Amino acid sequence: MKKLNILVSNDDGINAEGIFALVRSLKAIADVTVVAPASQQSAVGHAITVNYPLRVFPFHKNSDFFGYAVEGTPADCVKLGVKFLLKQKPDMVISGINHGSNTAINIIYSGTVSAATEGTILGIPSLAISLTSYQSQDFSYAAKLAARLALLVAEQGLPPKTLLNVNVPAVSEEEIKGVKVTKQGISTWEDRFDVRRDPANREYFWLTGNMNVIDTEPDSDQIAIRENYVSVTPVKYELTDNILLERMKQWGVEKLK
């Protein structure tokens, strides 16, 4: 098989440990190009930059890591990589390895998933990979698994509009129970706003809160990672609610005008 050509991005920024670990691992099986945000872009959702220009800077770390640092969002990086920086369309887009899980409702907020979504929109098989901890710096197992999944996806292909969202429990390789194909969980956030005062005594607000884990099904992403399984969720951006669509016709909505 021809060597894979993989575009790597993330949302933690090009200087994050997770993207180094991912690139190191993928280089054994692929030609890798890194196009990643110059700075941290968590929770940007599927934002793209249309009202401002984008700047790109070469980024070197040690002798073995080079990438393009983009002053933009993860989706910007993938668009710019595919449509401008890369000489040929990549075979795959891989985003990560993110610090912190991207399960359940977080899939919608996630910049990591967004880079993979943009790859999918551009017709390229894409994966998003997250480590379920904000603290752990041990990306080694997640990086190894990413390369194996990349080879499997290259072999099997992905249907149009669908990406794989992978979450790896932040435990030692021995504690990992296995890999599970899962569905998106239904857990959401219990949001709160901290009310604070700046040095000039003006009020400001800071979003905080806890994930309210209401999932119970073992084949949900949320429960799989809690039980130390790697969770692999096929995520499809086909948003029409076909059941309501039919029901709405009975509402008389088409008679409104």
Place this chain on the structure above:
Amino acid sequence: MKKLNILVSNDDGINAEGIFALVRSLKAIADVTVVAPASQQSAVGHAITVNYPLRVFPFHKNSDFFGYAVEGTPADCVKLGVKFLLKQKPDMVISGINHGSNTAINIIYSGTVSAATEGTILGIPSLAISLTSYQSQDFSYAAKLAARLALLVAEQGLPPKTLLNVNVPAVSEEEIKGVKVTKQGISTWEDRFDVRRDPANREYFWLTGNMNVIDTEPDSDQIAIRENYVSVTPVKYELTDNILLERMKQWGVEKLK
């Protein structure tokens, strides 16, 4: 029926003509609270602000328009409105009226839709409304229709996780052919990057391109608006690809580890 309590937001910013028109129209049927971005937030997708604080300013225009201006994204506005600014949970969230259509792939990039998505996540029936033109300042028909749809949704309810995405053709009311329940189109962008030079002769890039309209089905949002129908699409954020989920088990992905 008790008077509705509606939270209004948008992505064009609190000073945009579309939100004034919407609020003027909704006030006839509801108590309205406006919580909207202080500045233009197009194409922010479902971004939320977690790494920075949010500031809120009172915003008055004439004597009949008051709102909270938030230095944040549309999703931030809805979260802050529902979880902090409003004394009671609103009966409905309505986002718009956006300048420019939000159909097909644009649903994923849209800040307007994102405000309605956040309302839905918070368990509130939500609508996003867009006028299919960047130029037209005539929001009168779209605003009138928004109030009618709000009453219909109040009567019928919406299932959990589903919002209504409404696109109104920018033509005179007489030219509107009717209202159609539609599905999300499959059209995407043909992206390009303009390469430019700043005054110091440094290169920068600007995203541009054209919508590549490949939809042909009359019940798609893209074709409905082209034929001067109002398009109402039920949009559901339930992202699991259940077909691939089953097929992936044959891949041996669960034997990877």
